[in-house]
Amino acid sequence: MDSAEATLRALGLELPDPPKALASYVPVQQVGELLYTSGVIPSWNGEVQFRGVVGGDVNLKDAGRAAEICALNIMALIRQHAGSLDQVEQLTPAGQRRSAR
Numbered sequence: 019m020d021s022a023e024a025t026l027r028a029l030g031l032e033l034p035d036p037p038k039a040l041a042s043y044v045p046v047q048q049v050g051e052l053l054y055t056s057g058v059i060p061s062w063n064g065e066v067q068f069r070g071v072v073g074g075d076v077n078l079k080d081a082g083r084a085a086e087i088c089a090l091n092i093m094a095l096i097r098q099h100a101g102s103l104d105q106v107e108q109l110t111p112a113g114q115r116r117s118a119r
């Protein structure tokens with residue numbers, strides 16, 4: 019079985035540097051065997067890629083790319099916290115998204 023990072027590479031995906039907290043919060047919190055992330059935005063190596071509201075300032079294609087960047091940032095945070103992505107069994111998205119509708 020390939021490692022999670024080998025799978026990402028095979029898909030042509032790379033993880034950015036883990037994003038730093040932009041305010042007074044902890045980006046990753048571990049409770050038992052679960053990791054919770056917070057404050058993840060569509061930034062790539064510290065530079066925000068998309069700003070605005072889906073269906074208003076941001077079109078659906080760009081919103082999809084923003085969601086992908088957020089997912090990669092979450093994986094980068096998990097890797098930084100846990101040392102590897104290989105023990106991750108499931109990612110469950112929860113949180114806020116902004117839409118014009």
